[in-house]
Amino acid sequence: MHYPWWYVPSLTSPMLIAMIATIHVFVSLYAVGGGIVLAGEVSYAYKVNNKSLLDYLRSHTLFFILLTVVFGAITGVGIWWTISLSSPLATEALIHIFVFGWAMEYVFFVLEIVAAFIFHYYWGRLDPKVHKTIGWIYAVSAYISLVLITAITAFQLDIGNWTPDKGMWVAFFNPQTFPQIIARSGASLLLASLYIYLHAAFKLKDNAQLRALVENRTSKWAMAGAALVTVGGAWWYVNLPESAKAALAGASALNILTLLIFTASAVVFFMLYFGPYRNPGWLNPGFAILYFVIGIAATGTGEFIREGVRKPYIVYNYVTGNNVLISEIPKLQATGYLNGGTWTKAFMKAHYPQVFGTDGNIDGNKLLQLPASDQIKVGEVLFQYHCNDCHSTRGFSGVAELTRGWSKGMIHTVVTHLDKAHFFMPPWCGTEAEATVLTEYLQSRSEPVPEGMKFSNINSRENTLAEKVGRGEAEK
Template sequence: MDFPVFHLDFLGNRMLVAGIAVLHVFVNHPFAVGAMPLVAALEWSGWRRGDAGWDRLAYRILTVCFVVTTTVGALTGVGIWFATSLVNPAAIGSLIRVFFFAWFAEWLVFVTEVLCIMAYYLTWKPMAGRKGLHVALGAALAVASWVTMAIITAILGFMMDPGSWLERTSFLSGVFNPIYLPQLAFRTPLAMVAAGLLALFLAYFFTRGDDDLRRRAVRWLSLWSLAWLAPAAAGALWYWRAIPAWMAGNLPVALGTQRFAAWYDQLLVVLGVMVAAVLLTTLAGALLPRRLPRVALLVPFALTLVLLGSFERVREFIRKPYVVGEYMYANGVRVADLPLLKEEGILRHSAWARVRDITDANRPAAGAEVFRLACTRCHTASGVNSVFDRLTGLYGAGDWDRETVKYYLLGMHTARPYMPPFPGTDVEAGALADYLVTAQRSHEPVPGAQDVGLDGPAPAGGEV
């Protein structure tokens, strides 16, 4: 990272990216990628049978999707860029240099998608006399929505496993990384299932007072979701197998958190129960739509959101210690630069470091600076994933021994494969240990460049 260090010491930076990204997936998969083909199919089905109530239901579902995707969906999509440019500019800037044309193509499709959804939604009533053309417009929109996701999935796959790009560094070798197609094969049907469950949830509100319509809609939407559930399971299996072995080792911590890693098996069971619940509800909806209690329509959608959220968390976590597999560590340090930083130090090679030389007088302050540069992409001092909490877990609440901490820092990546190696000299590791030991009790929050710029108050334990 050779940028001013943006840092949120309470929530943590990862939470910022994760919050926006998960919200985006919550909107994108059910409300766009899955919903657009679903609504077009609904509209077509109503048109074929000349069913005005059915057409109205499709329009109402689309209204919700239109409002949500053109506000929260569009802005969180751009927001992922905004957040990553704050939290890990080194990573996003590198990705843009590799994937410029993929993103550019995605943008062109995205423009098409927005034009299509404007046209599709705003002409629903004016084009009531030309339904065939209007349904075709919906189909075009469905394709555009899917293509934008298909392109971005290539980039997400690349971040997990760049494959042959590391040797060839060509655009195409980056796009067709080993995880791309499996992940796409999983995401596509998952989005369809999620859209079906969303529509079930919405149908609960939009069919009030029309039991017949409700019964038929519940059956149709349940069948839609069921039909996509099997491909989703197959895609999940393929994706699971494509995850590199070194990454799969991270799965227990990824699914839970470090503290709950031991609950891995139980968590898998919980996820299995959730899938089963979705399966049962949709089966019941398809076979006995009259019997299905109304509240039951709300549950599967909520469950899907939880599933989607944990899927994204796992994807984010298991690629550690890298942010771009085998090219850049999570803290923005290029793998290739590690030897130099270990020889000459991270302070010396950071334009924004407030301390350059370590003396006996400034060791804790210099260590705090090392902490800001090397650790704060994932750790805070006082908040989520606090470095002090992690060390307390290791060494207890008593006074820590500086040497112990120092040697832990130098070797942590061997015992904890998700940690990147310490990117500095032994002296810097010692200074960082001094800072950690000095601030062990205070947990003084570390300020970010967004608040204090280059200046800021001296960190605990010394003068800057």
């Protein structure tokens, strides 16, 4: 709230983070797992002096570089871009806590890039021992970058014993760090294997013997990955904060997705066991594509759940989903959300100077004396800065639909008791007068109950009852 809010119609700007981050994870996990598998397999191929396997791995390395060094690296930078645009306050906090963690990650990025290019471009020209070492330099660097970034995302879910006066290490070793590292390590190996299957299914279409070898050897990495995902996932769940467990249990979308991820994981596991592990040679392009799609679906779902259960925080117990520092909430509730926001206050000063009192702050009474149309406009400002992080007006999680058929009293009750109505929403961070103008705005956008519904009369009765309840709450 100390920064201007970026309004993206219909979608909400944080959804851009989700889009970029999910796409990035598909490739970045491969960048880590693929590096480990390539280093391991190249070492094996040198050991047994299998030239045809080395040739295949060389061709896979180019595919790997084209995907990870270009798309993976730039979408990774893209996450930074989007979080700074869509969640600037949370980003500001994370950067100040983890700046040296990110700086260390940068060192390993540079090592990754240099090692990856030398590994590929000097293939066959370097001494095998040096070549293998460079492969492992890449693998270790990539893995350390996974560890560093996972600790930061884990911290977002549970800050553990960290308080603002404590340094980076307390934040780094939070209860979620190790479970997530294990789960992601497994996911990286599993996903890397599916990428290799996809590539090998096309590249080695006419070389059944080599394809079977690649299939069988890769399946061992994949099985190890699946085991790590299971262990890490279970530990992740056990270590979840209560709010996250409740979100997982309470949100129907998350229920379905959790079921989906377990089903997809089980399907991949059985396909791996009965396919490449027990019966190498089954792999064909269609099978590999199916594998890959299921793997991607499981990974994407996992990431969605990981993000979803964090609500109502961006950083657990420190920054709320609508970019408010927890420590600032009492003051905002006392003196007003519009007063507390740098840009909201400047906007109000420029457009509604008449609502400011002699103390330089917005006076609630004066706010309510504005003409009805202006109250709605001020309500829209509140909506943008307080609600638009998660809700659009019409579109993604649109309030027009969510409040369909609600009376003004119901809306007002929910606005003033956001965290009570839904524990995964942040509390109302404004004054009573601000709640009233926000209610006016939401009421003006709310859709009516759909026409023609058989129980529309019942709805009307419920609305009346709810209105009474809402009015009662408002009067309190």
